[in-house]
Amino acid sequence: MKKALQYLISLAVASVLVWFTFKNIDLHTLWEKIKQADYRWVALSAVLALVAHWSRAYRWVLMLEPMGYRPSVFRTTLAVLVGYGANLIFPRAGEVARCGTLNKLEGIPFEKSFGAVIAERLIDVLVLLVLIFLNLILEFDRLKEVFFNFFGEKFKNPLLIGAYAVIGILLLITAYFVFKKNQTKIEQNAFYQKIAKVIGGFASGFLSVRNLKNPTAFLFHTALIWVMYFIMTYVLFFALPETANLSPIAALTIFVMGTIGMAAPTQGGIGSYHFLVGSIVVLYGLSQQDGITLATFLHAMQGMVFVAIFGIIAFLLTLILPNRGINT
Template sequence: MKKALQYLVFVGLAVGLIWFAIHSGTINPQQLWADVSQADFRWVGLMILLTFVAHGSRAARWRILLEPMGYTPSFFHTNTAVWLGYFANNLVPRLGEVTRCSSLYKSDGIPIEKSLGTVVTERIFDVVSLFLLLGLNLLLDFNRLLTFIQGATSSTPESDSGVPVLIWIVLGIVVMGGIAVFFLWERLLQLAVVQKLAKAGQGLLSGLLSIRNLRQPGWFLFYTCMIWGMYWLMGYVLFFAIPKFADLSPLVALTTLTTGALAMILPTPGGVGSFNAFVAFALHSIYQIPEADSGTLATFIQSSQMISTLAIGLVFLVVSLLTRSSPKTIAEE
């Protein structure tokens, strides 16, 4: 009952964000339909091919993490499990990790708790990768982002130096917070919330250092780069599907990727609503793309990726049901 209510909240959040985007003018259904009607769906086909490369790279990287524990599932089984995980995530947020581990248990008898541990390690590297991309995004697009920040704070009073007072206030809070942490460090360490954060930090560091125990750390990093490189290309090639977006730069695609990844923190099915709203806001605010066009592009990217993942994931689900062996049979072998 609790999970059902939680799912209804996720769906309600998605519906609410879409409703707000439509009524605020971010998504114009008539314009969206007109633009999509002109789309060249061969670019969507290319996006699907890139998705296969991305998920295949994730499957190959997962096999590297499983190897030190003595498990060597086939690429087909791990790739199937990855696709099923994405299929589940597009239906029920946060279900994908358990689904892919359950799939590998049913196909190869690998205990779910052990494969889940490797998925946690994967997530740690993905979070670090995302923050590295955010840093790269800020570095490459610094001037535009600075202009955006200045515009966002333009309504606040300016100091004698011409810098908005709000920025000085934020800097002051950061400095005062740093001083407080320095002098109250020992007392802070006794707080339960600080201890939890410290434990999480140790887990993050432990996960990052675990790469030293892998037999193929170079390949692990290569597949990580492939995953995120394909994610970037998956969004970029869709710019060319609709003529009015064909001139947008690869840097805009990087912003779309990082903003979309952050939007996925909100647990809506397939990123519905959260991806559309956050990405459209970034495209409109940072690159001055007309609001309705920003909503069209964000919605086209999100829906193309979600629909293709659900369709192909369904095929993998059918194949896995037809070819699956029972864990007992695997153990006997």
């Protein structure tokens, strides 16, 4: 029931954003421009996307090694692709789907691989923060009004924020002392023991990044993933005449905003991606119509078509591949 409610709320948010973004857009013109795009650039972007997904899978393998697992990079890539496909249906379900798929194909315990996924997601957040900071430095004059207007409302009342922080800290302290007082009784509870085992597995996977056997390869693939993400976005600009002259810095801005949009809790970033990218593109001289056209084209190719095709193929392959069991 709770998951169904979350799904409906996510769908409602996406629907509102789609309506708000497209309400003044000529959909016939948008469709005609997308049909006339140069799809050779789309093919190149698809190849770059596969490189990025393979690199993400390889990095995942590197994170599983310290725990004694060395799964096939090919099968791990399939698990990654299945996970991305699952995100099109249920937001944030991709991590669960990819770990479940890897368990099916390689027998690696779910909680172990999931812990590694949590660690890699945190690393990706750090990379994104670096990109946001770099983007603000390079495009400060252009972006300052947008960001200050947005964040200004959030931090309008610092006293209220401080009060919330104090209340949160007090609640955590209270919870800690309640736990310590009843620790022995709580630890004997079967449900607690089950949760503790799962959390232990998560922690093992999460902390595996500290014991990497090849940290140089890990850093290389982290960089490669994000470089491929950027280039696969940038090359799609050349598919549309209206955006072919946008600079790499403009592409960085659009890429960063699009990444934030894709991270929003909506199905495959629908609505949130279009709103953020469509809004930011006008800063580079494009009309609202052309901005939404670009956002729709980028999202359709990268966030829907590539993910759906790769995800379906990967899922079908997982149905015929045998389980190799735990690979240590």
